Amino acid sequence: MRFQLTEDQRALRSGVRELLARRFGPEQLRAAVEAPGRLQKGLWRELGEAGFFALRLPESQGGVGLGLPEAVLAFEEAGRALLPGPLVATHLAAAEVPGAATGETVVTDVGGCGLVEWLSAADVVRGDDGGAVPLRSVDPLTPLHRVPGTPSSPWAAEAPGADPAAVLLTAAEQLGSATRACELAAQHARTREQFGRPIGAFQAVKHLCAEMLVRTETARAAVYAAAVTADPADIDTARLLADDAAVRGARDCLQVHGGMGFTWEFEVHLHLKRAWVRTHRTSDATESEERLAAELLAGSG
Amino acid sequence: MDLAYTPDEEEFRARLREWLAKALPTLPPKPSPEDWPGRRAHDLGWQRMLHDAGYGDVHWDASPTLRLIFLEETEKAGAPYVGAGFVGLLHAGPTIAAEGTDEQRARWLPPILRGEEVWCQGFSEPDAGSDLAALRTRARRDGDDYVVSGSKIWTSHAEVADWCELLVRTDPDAPKHRGISWLAMPMDAPGITVRPLKTLAGTTEFAEMFLDEVRVPVANRVGEENDGWRVTMVTLSFERGTAFVGEVVACRRVLRELAAEARGNGRWDDPVLRRRLGRLNAEFRALWRLTQWNVSEAEAADGIPGVGGSVFKLRYSHARQELFDAAAEVLGPASLDLDRPWMSDRLSSLSYTIAAGTSQIQRNIVGERILGLPKER
Ligand SMILES: Cc1cc2nc3c(=O)[nH]c(=O)nc-3n(C[C@H](O)[C@H](O)[C@H](O)COP(=O)(O)OP(=O)(O)OC[C@H]3O[C@@H](n4cnc5c(N)ncnc54)[C@H](O)[C@@H]3O)c2cc1C
Numbered sequence: 001m002r003f004q005l006t007e008d009q010r011a012l013r014s015g016v017r018e019l020l021a022r023r024f025g026p027e028q029l030r031a032a033v034e035a036p037g038r039l040q041k042g043l044w045r046e047l048g049e050a051g052f053f054a055l056r057l058p059e060s061q062g063g064v065g066l067g068l069p070e071a072v073l074a075f076e077e078a079g080r081a082l083l084p085g086p087l088v089a090t091h092l093a094a095a096e097v098p099g100a101a102t103g104e105t106v107v108t109d110v111g112g113c114g115l116v117e118w119l120s121a122a123d124v125v126r127g128d129d130g131g132a133v134p135l136r137s138v139d140p141l142t143p144l145h146r147v148p149g150t151p152s153s154p155w156a157a158e159a160p161g162a163d164p165a166a167v168l169l170t171a172a173e174q175l176g177s178a179t180r181a182c183e184l185a186a187q188h189a190r191t192r193e194q195f196g197r198p199i200g201a202f203q204a205v206k207h208l209c210a211e212m213l214v215r216t217e218t219a220r221a222a223v224y225a226a227a228v229t230a231d232p233a234d235i236d237t238a239r240l241l242a243d244d245a246a247v248r249g250a251r252d253c254l255q256v257h258g259g260m261g262f263t264w265e266f267e268v269h270l271h272l273k274r275a276w277v278r279t280h281r282t283s284d285a286t287e288s289e290e291r292l293a294a295e296l297l298a299g300s301g
Numbered sequence: 302m303d304l305a306y307t308p309d310e311e312e313f314r315a316r317l318r319e320w321l322a323k324a325l326p327t328l329p330p331k332p333s334p335e336d337w338p339g340r341r342a343h344d345l346g347w348q349r350m351l352h353d354a355g356y357g358d359v360h361w362d363a364s365p366t367l368r369l370i371f372l373e374e375t376e377k378a379g380a381p382y383v384g385a386g387f388v389g390l391l392h393a394g395p396t397i398a399a400e401g402t403d404e405q406r407a408r409w410l411p412p413i414l415r416g417e418e419v420w421c422q423g424f425s426e427p428d429a430g431s432d433l434a435a436l437r438t439r440a441r442r443d444g445d446d447y448v449v450s451g452s453k454i455w456t457s458h459a460e461v462a463d464w465c466e467l468l469v470r471t472d473p474d475a476p477k478h479r480g481i482s483w484l485a486m487p488m489d490a491p492g493i494t495v496r497p498l499k500t501l502a503g504t505t506e507f508a509e510m511f512l513d514e515v516r517v518p519v520a521n522r523v524g525e526e527n528d529g530w531r532v533t534m535v536t537l538s539f540e541r542g543t544a545f546v547g548e549v550v551a552c553r554r555v556l557r558e559l560a561a562e563a564r565g566n567g568r569w570d571d572p573v574l575r576r577r578l579g580r581l582n583a584e585f586r587a588l589w590r591l592t593q594w595n596v597s598e599a600e601a602a603d604g605i606p607g608v609g610g611s612v613f614k615l616r617y618s619h620a621r622q623e624l625f626d627a628a629a630e631v632l633g634p635a636s637l638d639l640d641r642p643w644m645s646d647r648l649s650s651l652s653y654t655i656a657a658g659t660s661q662i663q664r665n666i667v668g669e670r671i672l673g674l675p676k677e678r
Contacts (some may be wrong), residue, residue, distance in 0.1 A: 001306055001366050003590075003597040009302060069302050186672040200674035203665070209674060210667035214612050221590035222583075229305050234590075237583040286576060292586075293579035294558035 005073075010064075015072045019050055020081040029267065032084055032299050036141045039085050039106060042178040048103015052078075052209035053094045057101055063094070072172040072227040079176025081244075082270050086118045088169045088281070089126065097124050112162045112283040116145040118273050121298075139273035162282035164235045170224055171238040175223050176217070177271045181246075181253035182212040184268065188257055193249035199256075210251045212245075219245040236288035242287060246275035257260070260263070304593065306366070313317070314370050320354055323483075336502045336633040336644075341461040344384030348416030350438035356500055361395045362506060372547035382547055389413040389420035392539040396483075400532050400637070401523050404459045409464070409485065421462035423453040423486070424533070430455075431662050433468075434477045436529060436576040438512060440484070446516040447471070447484065450490075452509065459508040462488050466536065467517075472527050478532075481529035483536075485521040492516075502505040502648040532666055537658070538610060545617055546592055550654060551654040553585045555643065558648050563631045577627055588613070608670050615663040619652035625650045 005013070006230020022034075023043055032040070047053065055071050064070075064184035078087055086108035093159030106251060108118050110127030118130055119125065120143065132145040150236050172245070186209050189200030198207045219241040226234035254261035261268055328347065332339030334480045351357050358369045360383075373391070374381075383390050395411045397405055411591025412418040429436040449469055459465070465486045472480030486493075492515040497505040524532040560578055563569040625647035631634035632644075640646055654660045668674040 001593065001594045001600075002303055002595060003309075004601065005302055017536075073588070076378075087320050116385045182672075186674065189672075189674055200668070200672075201659070201677055203677070206668035206674050207664040210664035213667055213671060214616050217609075217612050218587050218591050218616050221594040222587040224302060225304060225590040225593070228302055234586065237586040237590075240580060240583040241587050278337070288570075288583070289576040289579035291580040293560065295574040296557050296578060296582055297564060 003228075006146060007069065010274075012070055013077060016052075016074050016077040017080075018246055019046075020077055020083060024081050024083055026267075027274055028121050029270075030237060033270070036140050037120065039118060039242070041271065042107070042287070044085065044106060045103040045256065047099065053091050053103055054101040055091070057094050058096075061095070061101075063101065067227075067228055068168065069227040072223060075169045075172035076176040076179070079173030080180045082141065082267065082274060084118075084178075086093050086122060087164075087191040088166050088173075089117075091169065092163065092166055093124070093126065097126075099123070110147055111281050112279045113224060114147045114149075115280060117142050119276070121143040132214050137277075139270070139277045141270060142274065142277050144277070162287075164230070164232055166282045167239050167288075168223070168230075168235045170281050171219075171223050171235070172240035174239075174242035174275060174278055177274075178212070178216040178219060178242065178245035178249040181249040181271055182216050182266065184207050185212060185249075185253040185256040192197070197258075205256055206257060212249045215241075215249060221256060236292050240285060240288050240292075243275070243279045247272065247279065250275055306370070310366055312372060312522040312649075317356070317371065317374050317376070318357075321374065321380060324354065325378060325380055326349055329380070334502075335462050339504070343384045343415035344381060345419070345657075347381045347384075348386050348390070348414070348640050350618070352415050357416075358477075360390045361398050361536040365596045369546060369596045373550050376428060376547040385419050386413070386416070387462060387534060388422050388458065388462075388466065389418065389464075393420040393422070393464070393616055395539045396466070396532060396536045397485075397523060399535055400483075404520075405485075405523060408482060418610075419458060419461055419490070420464045421456050421458045421466045423456050423459075423467040424567060425455045426452060427454050434481065436468055436470060436481065438469050439473065440471050440517070441518075442471075442519070445519050447482075447519060447522075449486070449512050449515045449517055452499055452511050454509050455498075455507045456495075456510050457507045459488070459510055460497055460505065464488060466509075466621070468529060469527075478530045480527055481525050481533070482519050483523045483529040485523065486515065486517050487521075490517065500649075501651065503647055526538055542617065545614070545622065546596075548621070549585060549588050549617065552621060555580040555624060556581055556585060556647075557629070559628055559631050560640070565678045566631070568631050569634070574627075574630060577630070578643060580623055581620070581627055584623075588617055591616070608666065611658075611663045611666045612671075615660055615667065618660065621650045621653050631653060 023046060027226040051064040052074060054063040055066050055074060059065040086106065088108040090107040092175050093107040097105055097107050100107050105123045106121060107124045107126060108116055108122035109125065110129055116129055116132055118124065119129065128146055132143050134148050135300045137144040189196055189205050189209055192199050200209065228236035250268055250278040254268045254272065257266060257268060260266050329343065332343050348357065356371065359368055389415060395408060397409050424433060426436050426438060438449060438453065440447040440449045465488055467484045467486045469482055469484055470480050471482040485490055492513040494511040496509045498509060500506050550674065556578065568574055591613055595613060598609060625643055626645040629647060632641055635641050636644060667677055
């Protein structure tokens with residue numbers, strides 16, 4: 001059992017991180033927030049060229065021929081950088097929709113909760129988006145449409161099960177956000193001084209940061225394990241832990257930053273808002289909870 | 302990144318499983334929690350069986366992965382846990398194996414492995430708990446002996462122990478972390494008084510220990526004089542890092558039993574309760590993955606667990622308490638009956654956020670050593 005990143009996986013992760021730092025750093029992030037609804041197609045094609053969408057396509061079909069663990073690492077980096085766009089939908093369409101693999105076609109889909117991300121910017125929409133109406137999205141970097149007729153409380157209906165790969169890759173993005181929030185909080189706690197000392201010396205702050213790390217690292221073990229096994233219960237586990245690590249991590253990071261945490265300038269609100277969007281992308285958490293509850297009874301007759 | 306075991310490891314698992322199926326039915330019934338001599342005999346008898354079958358040293362000589370498989374399989378088969386062997390097998394033994402001389406290893410390790418001697422841990426004192434380095438029990442050198450006076454508290458298993466891993470102050474003038482030594486004290490030495498303390502669960506798990514001019518040979522010191530704090534860190538990393546692995550497997554079994562109970566008594570129809578159990582399933586599945594992650598890391602770092610142990614301990618001790626609170630919710634008013642399953646575990650789980658370093662202290666460790674936040678003082 002080598003439940004650790006291999007050399008190749010480390011290299012892949014730092015490759016993606018460098019690409020995103022170069023092409024979607026703090027400047028570009030700010031620019032994107034100021035031009036809402038506009039997807040940068042140049043960046044999209046560059047991601048395609050780098051193999052982001054074709055990562056799991058076999059080499060015989062022009063793909064990179066890697067597996068879910070590698071995809072999870074790439075999506076974790078995307079989440080960390082707050083990369084906008086229907087990344088998961090396009091990645092999942094790589095085998096079927098012409099141009100998706102190369103980044104020439106932007107693909108979105110109708111999510112399990114009846115929401116469509118980036119509808120106007122997409123070339124192809126998977127699922128029935130008839131009558132979709134725009135809503136005022138909480139996340140400045142994720143335009144949203146709502147498809148009427150989808151149940152307002154999807155957990156009460158016979159909702160079709162979400163694609164497990166979509167659930168897992170979304171969890172990977174949440175993990176990236178959680179990691180980033182923890183880093184930002186610790187960095188601020190080490191340097192910001194009040195009462196003559198770094199605020200991280202105060203336990204009320206130190207312990208918030210410690211809990212963020214514990215949530216993030218536990219979620220990491222769950223997400224990576226699900227990437228290795230692709231087992232449905234492992235994927236449900238990963239999503240519950242990762243949603244929690246991302247949403248609570250962003251809130252705690254905001255708290256650690258004080259007034260600055262509440263500003264439009266500082267990136268933490270973008271993490272929190274995106275984390276909220278991701279919690280409703282594929283299905284609601286209650287579905288995962290119900291499945292994991294049912295799993296406890298499986299085999300006991 | 303994989304979760305696959307090697308053919309050798311799978312073979313070990315299969316052999317162990319087969320042996321457990323034969324050995325467990327021959328075990329005598331478990332004595333009551335109050336019967337310490339009976340518990341001691343039972344736990345040591347089990348260790349003796351493991352030893353004779355070739356599994357006696359699995360806690361420190363085997364690779365971390367084999368140890369994980371051992372704990373997983375013994376727990377799944379319903380075998381006894383280390384019990385009275387806890388300190389000897391899980392932290393004093395590994396510390397002596399890592400830091401002791403050849404002579405010390407030869408003297409103390411075989412009797413632990415053969416199930417002949419019980420160890421206890423004399424670290425905490427009335428005025429030195431979280432601030433362990435403030436300990437004051439004094440050891441004065443007299444020829445080839447140390448003469449030890451002072452008192453210890455919360456010493457688990459002291460009533461039935463043969464040896465105590467004891468922290469003493471050998472240099473009262475040095476800064477507090479630099480004047481400590483780690484000694485192995487024979488519990489039958491003159492001058493030791495053990496007074497059992499009753500826990501909130503009603504059992505006498507731990508005791509007070511009064512030391513009055515107790516002579517301990519200098520040859521019983523593990524590590525250099527005044528270098529005991531470093532040795533202590535080795536002990537604590539074992540205690541926090543690997544000591545709870547088997548329990549995660551046990552918690553996952555409890556959770557399945559809880560679900561079955563809830564279905565039987567109708568509580569399962571309450572979606573709030575169902576979802577709570579679903580979340581706990583996620584929690585313990587994740588804790589198992591975190592264990593596998595930490596074991597892989599230990600494997601790569603020569604077997605000594607890292608600060609990852611604090612991350613695990615912090616998360617696990619709270620999860621364990623939530624598990625038994627959920628059990629109480631499943632049982633409803635019947636949870637007030639201590640004869641119902643899980644209800645004494647609910648009581649003992651209250652110690653998990655205190656023993657082996659409180660949650661507050663673990664958060665300090667995570668904040669300072671992993672996140673690099675400044676110390677308080
Ligand atoms: C079941 C059980 C078995 C035990 N077995 C053993 C044993 O075999 N051998 C042994 O040596 N010890 C043993 N202990 C002792 C255990 O290690 C101590 O109880 C523990 O370290 C806490 O010390 P304390 O009880 O003195 O509490 P204190 O240190 O007085 O703590 C009281 C409260 O103050 C908080 N606190 C203290 N300092 C800080 C700080 N700096 N920042 C924030 N909060 C702080 C603590 O978190 C706690 O909530 C056992 C304890 C239990 C419950």
